[in-house]
Amino acid sequence: MSHRIFNFSAGPAMLPTEVLEKSAAALLDFQGKGFGIAEVSHRGKEFEGVLDEAIAKARSLLGIADTHDVVFLQGGATALFSIIPMNYLHTSADYLVSGEWSKKAFAAAKDLGKVNAVASSESTNFDHSPPANEWKLTDGVDYFHVCSNETVHGHRLPTWPKHPNLVVDVSSEFMSRPHPVNECALVYGGAQKNLGPSGLVLAIVRKDLYPKQKKLPSKLWSFKDLAENKSMINTPPTFSIYILLEVFRWLEAKGGLAAMEKINATKAGLIYDAVDGSNGFYKGTVSIKEQRSHMNVTYRLPSEELTDEFVKTAAKQNMIGLKGYRTVGGIRASIYNAMPVEGCKALAEFMKDFASKKS
């Protein structure tokens, strides 16, 4: 591919070129069979092979134990944060409200039952995740929901909390580092940041939750039925799952999640160093440094005008998707697994150059 630019979009986001090339080839002709992978039955041996390998690779990359199932769903992570309370909210559930996405998950659950916000950082525009010593946890809740990386605000939980029934929205940091999935009740994420195309969701569900499921209007939303039917109650998004498989193969070739974690720390460090070394020209938006996300790096410039100029000038230098979310403003550089170190180096250099000309 001749012309790939550095795309810092928050999601849908950059995918590895190799993955795109292999997926494009399989779309046209799967293993030399004269048909593409999106053109054959999901019950046929070709797609079943793809699905089996995708599940096996998810299990091995994340080290998932037999206590948990791997399930694919559709409708994005938004569908999931409604489906989870539909299944498991009986008495009440705790939610950590640390940003735009956990706030949305909290609101969705509120429509379905009793929920408690254990803490919220909304009064400071979600500039951090409330630390554990501020949480007012409730005994005996059905589950405790957290978002491990707040995509909009650029902070993450450096380590995931411990709770007997922890539910984690991991969308914007899925497989960017090892995750303690076996210690969780349910982990879910939309694919469009680190794993593949939008719409597809990967969920890891602890099997002992199944007897606690409520009666649902459709099996499509039942984790138990999905697991029992290998996520094929109806036709799954076959091509999206194929792309995900290519991403898993790519991740394995890169050395797995521990290796990704190191690369991602290096990448994020390059940009945070440019922020911290700018004599205050750039200001990080996250107030607790240890919580700075390694996936979504957020910072502001001295004025709106300079921010606009920064975004426009960067685009001319082949760096796009840098504008921050409207409620936060400034810049957001999303640097998921597929963003090469060179992309972060280029951005850091550009930042230094821009600051030296404008300050």
Ligand SMILES: Cc1ncc(COP(=O)(O)O)c(C=O)c1O
């Ligand atoms: C952390 C997080 N959760 C949930 C969502 C919602 O995902 P979707 O648009 O796939 O429903 C997003 C989307 O950006 C997200 O970043």
